[in-house]
Amino acid sequence: MAELHPFPAILFQPETGCDVTPFVAPPYDVIDSTAEAVLRDRHPSNVVRLTLPEAPLGGDRYQEAERLFNDWLHSGVLRLLGTPALYLWEQEFSLGDTTYTRRALAAKVTCEPYRPGGVMRHEHTHAGPKADxxxxxxxxxxxxxxxFGIFKGDEELVARLAAAANHEPLQTARGDDGHHSRLFGITDEETIITLQASLQGHTITIADGHxxxxxxxxxxxxLGRPGSTLMTLVPSNDAGLVVLPTHRTVDFPIDDQALCQALAGEFAVEAHPLENWPRLYQEAxxxxxxxxxxxxxxAADRVFHIGWQEENGSAARPGKPGRELGDVVVLHERILPHFTAAGHLDTATFGYFHDAEDAVEAAKATGQWAFLLRPTSIRALLQAAEHHEVLPPKSTYFFPKFLAGFINARLD
Incomplete structure (x- = not known):
């Protein structure tokens, strides 16, 4: 089973105060070249120089990361805390008129292949990024x-995490997306034992970072030995656990009449003027x-609302009784295969958008179709992992991202 271990964090050390904003960055895999340049210019010791190292004069980029990391430790840019601890990472952010607080427990977690009662996945990975x-x-x-992992939590555990933020934070930071991060150390032995026991036997589902x-x-x-890896763990019932949708465009032709005919048996398809899409999306x-x-x-100046036939309501969705099928699964498993050769979606090229209007505008510019989706629910995500299923690409977009460099750790 997954076991939690306290550890001494490695933190950036600003010259004054505890704000480490100049040193942190988004996760490496969401940074484009423009953002990378901004981060490099922000501070000579920004963590992007470690997560996306550059090779000097044709040298080895990984050796450059090693050199910088050791230099920063020796010079005091980074400091290794003396006491092993668990950590509360608190993020405050706003969406629309609502302000949320997400609380995560940062710990070292036993590192082993996926299995129930341990760590489970919900998406495929690729060899190139793992080799890097x-x-x-x-x-x-x-x-x-x-x-970033999720586990089935209860109200008592959520309250216990909130109570850990009862003293001054070790450090703070502001993300480029506007969120505020605060880090608190948990060194009380009794509290650590209680938190470890609370997660004993729980499956951890990876939300981000496969x-x-x-x-x-x-x-x-x-290395031929056991070890542990750095994780931030959020209870599934945390009020700040927010998933946003990822809309998509597709590059293969779909005839609107063929769409209605192909889906008629399972879905109710309604055609509306394209200009009505914002109202229809809000309703859905x-x-x-x-x-x-x-x-x-x-191209047809229309938008189609695709819903279940009344007799195929949520309780009777074929093949997975009692299961919640997210929009992205319905799209990839039940709709798009009608329009690809032998149902193979690997021949399609998708565009991904977090803003629905951006997806529609991209479709207008290219003549493609845009599919506007609701977010995948936490329940659907946990069910997929529990049943050893892998969701389609870009099924989840958790907001905000956890900052790279905000908490660092030695590999065992």
Whole structure:
């Protein structure tokens, strides 16, 4: 089973105060070249120089990360805390008119292949990113980004985490997305034992960081010994656990008449003028019974609302009784296969958008279709992991991201 261990964190040390904003960055895999340049210019010791190292004059980029990491430790830019601890990472952020607080427990977690009662996944990984992260692990012997995990929590545990923020934070930071992060150390032995016991036997489902987790497993397998990896763990009932939708465009042609005919047996398809898509999307997003997906076809100047046939309501969705099927699963498993050769979606090219209007505008510019989705629920995510299922790409977008460099750790 997954076991939690306290550890001495490695933290950036500003010259004054506890604000480490100049030193932190988003996770490496969401940073484009423009953002990377901004982060490098922000501070000569920004963590992006470790997570996306550059090779000097044709040298080895991983050795450069090792050199910088050791230099920063020796010069005091980074400091290793003296006492092993668990840590509360608190993030405050706003969406629309609502302010949320998400609380995560940062700990070292036993690192082993996926299995129930331990750590489970919900998406596929790729060899290239894992090979890259493994070389970085081998060079530095440290982690600068953590793996984001979810576990089934209860109100008592959520309250216990909130109570840990009863003193001054070790450090703070502000993300470029506007969120505020605060880090608190938990060193009281009784509290640590209670938190460890609270998670005993719980399955941890990876929300973000599958490549980093599998790289951690490979790292210790190469060493031939057990180890642990840095994770931030959020209870599934945390009020700040927010998932946003990822809309998508597709590059293969779909005839609107063929769409209605192909889906008629299982879905109710309604056509509306394209200009009505914002109202229809708002209705679908706020009313689970209203439907599933909007398919915008700018070339036809129409938008199609795709919902379950009344007799195929949520309790009777074929193949997975009692299971919640998120919009992205319905799209990839039940709708799009009608329009690809032999149902193979690997021949399609998708565009991904967090803003529905951006997706519609992209479809207008290219003549493609845009599919506007509701977010994948936490329940659907946990069910998929529990049944050893892998969701389609970009099924979840957790907001905000956990900052790289905000809490760092040695690999065992």
């Amino acid at each position: 992260r493994l070389r970085l692990f081998q060079a530095t012997g440290a982690q600068f980004s953590q793996i 490549h980093r987790y599998e790289t951690s497993v490979a790292y210790y397998q190469e 997003a706020s009313n689970p019974e209203r439907g599933i997906i909007l398919a915008a076809a700018p």
